[in-house]
Amino acid sequence: MKNLFSILVIAVLCCAMQWFLPWWVIIFPCAFVGFFVGEKDGYKAFLRGFIGVFLVWISYALIRSLANDHLLANRMSLLIFKLKAPYLLMVVSAIIGGLTGGLAALSGFYIRLKL
Amino acid sequence: MAKARYTTAKLIASAATTLLIVIALSKNWGDLPPFGTLLDPFQGCWQNAEPKQALENSLALPDLNEPVKVLYDANRSPHIFANTEHDLYYVQGYLTARDRLWQMELQTHAAAGRVSEILGSKAIAFDRKQRRKGMVLAAQRSLTAINANPISKNMVQSYADGVNAYISQLSHKQLPLEYKLLNYQPEAWTTLKTALLLKIMADDLSGYSNDVAYTNALTQFGRTTFDKMFPDFQDYISPIIPRGTPFDFTGDLNDTITPKVDTTQFLHSVANVILPSTHRLYSTKPEMPIGSNNWAVGPSKTKDGYPILCGDPHLKLSLPSIWYEIQLTLNGKSVNGASLPGAPGIIIGFNDSCAWSMTNAERDVRDFYTIKFKDATQKEYWLDGRWQKTTQTIETLLVRNHSPVYDTVFTTQFGIVVYDKSFHEEGQPKNTAVDWIAQRASNEVMTIYLLNKAANYADYAKALTWYQSPAQNFVFACKNKDIAIWQQGCFPIKFYEQGKFIQPGDNSKLTWHKFIPTNENPHILNPERGFVSSANQQPTDSTYPYYYYGDYYEYRSLRINKVLENATNITIEDMKHLQHDNYNLWVEDFKNQLSVLFPNQKLGKTIFTIPGKTAFTTDLFTGWNMENTAQNPYTAFYRIWYENLAELVFGDEFSKAKVRLDLPNRDVFIKKIMTDSTFALTDNCTTKQIETMPQLVIESFAATVKKYDSLVQKGQEKWADYRHSQIGHLAKLDAFSVPISGDGEGNSVNALTGDHGPSWKMVVELKPETEAYGIFPGGQSGNPGSYYYDNRISKWDKGEYDRLYVFKPTDDAKASAIQLFTKK
Known part of the structure; x- marks a missing residue:
């Protein structure tokens, strides 16, 4: 329950903030949840941050890309990976967001531990 | 105590890693983009994944006098209906910027010698050359001329206001993809940029000269x-x-x-x-x-x-395309055709x-003058029997991730000193001023305006x-x-x-x-x-x-x-x-000249035995219809043969001279030089005996067979494979470029080469109801993530056209989308 709730909060806050703000604002909701949703182990906080952002990013990238017949994703993946792999680009995007979110959540968790 | 310290260390480690990742993924690393910013689905490149139908129905813009209606055709070319000239060019500017902003800015930055601001120190030499060519000076003079006439002044100003209306409401998520990749922001558009755009066209079309190569050829x-x-x-x-x-x-x-x-x-x-x-x-x-x-x-x-x-x-041929198709209708009078992103009006087209x-x-309008400076300060030069003063200007180049670079440029009565002690190029003269007709004030915008409205020959x-x-x-x-x-x-x-x-x-x-x-x-x-x-x-x-x-x-x-x-x-x-005519007239001439060089002989049987590994289905000399079709194996053979022969004739003297030299044009070489037994360069200057053209033709044939055989082994002898054409992205990104494989050759009417070709094709029959066709190799949108980025290429590559319709404001049923612009 706690897990689902945390992920949901992260997802909703990320969507709302990212609509207007640069990508790195994801660290605030993640750290916030890592701080307030108490946990004994850091890895759980990390996973919540990671999954929350990962899911948001991959879903939104997928929605954008499907409506575009993957035209952009094909070209961008060709540019970055030298091969047409739109889904790989989505996963890589989501990992970037997830990793940042996870680390932010972990930091929030340690701040609380410290206090 | 120990546990608390342990927690502090973990906190610092995790917070620092988070921060480092954020910073590292928000900035460029050399040529690498900021991956976090770029791959963010909310603001980054995923926002450039444009759905096929993505036009707002109505928009309120500042500075509009009256409502303006825009209908879009199947290719998403806008057809603008306005009641004032201001509104017409304002909306043209707005729509062109919406579809082509990055290209408009890049081209004018290139004209102004400001590419280093985007690409950093690797573009400094290019930028200095642009400044020394006098591109900015030329644009400033032309802008003065444009502003001296109220019509052209209003035209470029309205267009600029429209472009800026687009830029000012642009959020990060809507930025063209290339800005996100290269991580920079667009600046405001100015009327000078329109003048710069016209000057970069002038540079492309008249910014060369043969002075150096001709001087060397005559001397040598x-x-x-x-x-x-x-x-x-x-x-x-x-x-x-x-x-x-x-x-x-x-x-x-x-x-x-x-x-x-x-x-x-x-x-x-x-x-x-x-x-x-x-x-x-x-x-x-x-x-x-x-x-x-x-x-x-x-x-x-x-x-x-x-x-x-x-x-x-x-x-x-480039992507985004050099042309932007548009219809401009003012109070019921229409003009349709191809516009240049960055300039108001229609450059090539038709009206009612x-x-x-x-x-x-192609006429020479660029002349070189060597300057004799009094001393290394270059403050004075020798003119009409006395030392006269040069004028000095200091060009400031802003360079990304680098301190500014300053270039002192000297001007003489003959023009800007392009080459001097601080700027030289291999094969170019020292201390040389260049005069170029494009540096004189001129107002081509008026020509565009008047041609767009012309009703008859006198107009x-x-x-x-x-x-x-x-x-x-x-x-x-x-x-x-x-x-x-x-x-x-x-x-x-x-x-x-x-x-x-x-x-x-x-x-x-x-x-x-x-x-x-x-x-x-x-x-x-x-x-x-x-x-x-x-x-x-x-x-x-x-x-x-x-x-x-x-x-x-x-x-x-x-x-x-x-x-x-x-x-x-x-x-x-x-x-x-x-x-779309692909007939190879130069091969016809080339074969005729072979008959002159080897009279009374059957070329294919006795002199040139057809190579063993060829893909030729018929005789090289008599079987081919001389059409430069994509799949034919003959064009490549003749082209290699021509190059080998030219190398044998000129390569020896040119290599020995070690200076910049040009070959004569293909028609001169084939029609005249090939059968001119007195042409001095035919003889190989590195051997004792005298070589003649028939000998060189035979020798070059043997070399051609050898090279051609290796092509056949690699399966690359078909003309389109050998020509290897592509429509390249302006930033030279292969992933955003599109290969093409249609018919055509540089000297046939359908003059497709590796990277140049028919950039806009138009056929107009001027009957009571105009019937017009047109196409260009690209699409209306400059966004590589848009369906309209390259949607017309395959049709163009096949030699097909789109009908160019003159829409009426009531043609809603024919339109694929409708937009209404109103005053904000």
Whole structure:
């Protein structure tokens, strides 16, 4: 329950903030949840941050890309990976967001531990 | 205690890692983009994944006088309906920016020598060259001329306001993809940028000259050989003004200012200042990179009895496309066609009464003068018998991730000193000022404005009086059945061979003093032969009263004129076929010359035995129909043969000379030099015996067979594979480029090369209800993530067209989308 709730909060806050703000604002909701949703182990906080952002990013990238017949994703993946792999680009995007979110959540968790 | 410390360490580690990742993924690393910012689905590149239908129904814009309606056709080309000129060009600016902002800014940054601001220190040399060419000075002077006329001033200002209306409401998520990749922001558009855009076109079309190569050729090989390589006139040409057409003026030839000077007397002194080159500077691929075709057939030659006008400018093929298709309707009067992103109005197109297109004039309007400075400060130079002052300006280059670079540039009476002690290039002369016609103030925007509104020949002629640079051949046809062509530009009156070679910059008599009046530029209305045409060939025969020369290419014009002379009952389909004509006239000539060199012999059987591993299905000499189709295996063979032969003839002397030299054009080489047994360079200068052309032909054939066999083994002998064409993205990103594999060759009418070709093709029949067709290799959108980025390429590659419809404001049913712009 706690897990689902945390992920949901992260997802909703990320969507709302990212609509207007640069990508790195994801660290605030993640750290916030890592701080307030108490946990004994850091890895759980990390996973919540990671999954929350990962899911948001991959879903939104997928929605954008499907409506575009993957035209952009094909070209961008060709540019970055030298091969047409739109889904790989989505996963890589989501990992970037997830990793940042996870680390932010972990930091929030340690701040609380410290206090 | 220990546990608390442990927690602190973990906190610091995790927080620091988070921060580091955020910073690292938000900035560029060399050529790598900021991956976090870029791959963010909310603000990054995923936002550029444009759905096919993504147009808002209505938009409120500041500065609009009245509501403006825009209908879109199936290709998403806008058709704008406005009630004031301001609104018309304002919305044109807005829509062009929406679709092409990054390209507009990049091209004008390139013109202004500001690429280092985006790409960093690797672009410094390019930027310095642009500044030293006088691009900014030229644009500033032209802007002054544009602003001096209230019509053109309003035109460029309205356009700029429209572009800025788009930029000012642009959020990060809507930024064109390239800004996100290169991580920078667009700046405000200015009217100067429109002037800069026109100057970069002038640079592309007239910013070259043969002064250095000609000086070297004359010095190295002497007058006889030079004249054979670079003749002023040839007997086989089919000029724009038909041979024998009388000129009803004598030319301003007896003026007292223009001196008659033999410029070759300075040859050795100027040749001495040319820097040698350590590597090969010549190419045996003498294809005209930039060229164009246009023609109009009169009512006597067409099936329906109405004129048909055709135009296909050949430019570097790029994505986003160089052209933006648009219809501009002002109070019910329409003009349709191709516009240049960054300039208001329509450059090539048609209105309710007439149609026009352009090809490049190819005349030399850029002259080199060597400057003698008093000392290393370059503050004074020798002119007319005394030391005179140069003027100095300091160019500031802002360089990304680097401190600014300052370049001191000197100006003389002959123009800006391009090459001096702080700026030199291999093979170019030292201390040289360059005068270029594009640096003179001119207002081409007025030409565009007046042509867009022209109703008849008189209007067209009046529009051209404003036009100075880059000189073009303007073809014209009208519903009243007039057809015409005019080579228009500002051409200095030159004495014999003035500016053909580098000149000494110590005599003010050698500058340009007077210019040919517009009505004495080559032009013709309704010629007897029933058509007008141009394809970058010599404009006139030798009876034209003024001296001129240029770098002309004749094969396309020879083919076009031959087809048009023989044609009757011409239809739109015939004209489309002619634009896509792939007949290889130079191979026909080449084979004829082989018959001259080897008389009474069967070429294929006795002299040139056909190679063993060929993909030829029929005889090399008699079997091929000489069509440069994509899949034929012959074009590549002849092309390699031509290059090998040219290398044998010129390579020895050129390599020995170690200076910049040019090969003669393909038509000169094939039609004249191949069968000229007295041509001095045919002999290999590195051997004792005398080589002759037949020997070199045989030798080059053997080398060709060898190279061709290796192509066959790799499966690359088909013409399209060998030519290897692609439409490249402006930032040279292969992932955003599109390979093309259609028919065509650089010297055929369908002049497709590796990276140049018909950049816009248009056929217009001027009947009561205009019937027009057009296409360009790209799409309306500059966004690589848009369906409309490259949607027209495959059709273009096959030689097909789209119908260009003139929409009425009530044609909602025909439109694929409708937008209404209102005042904010």
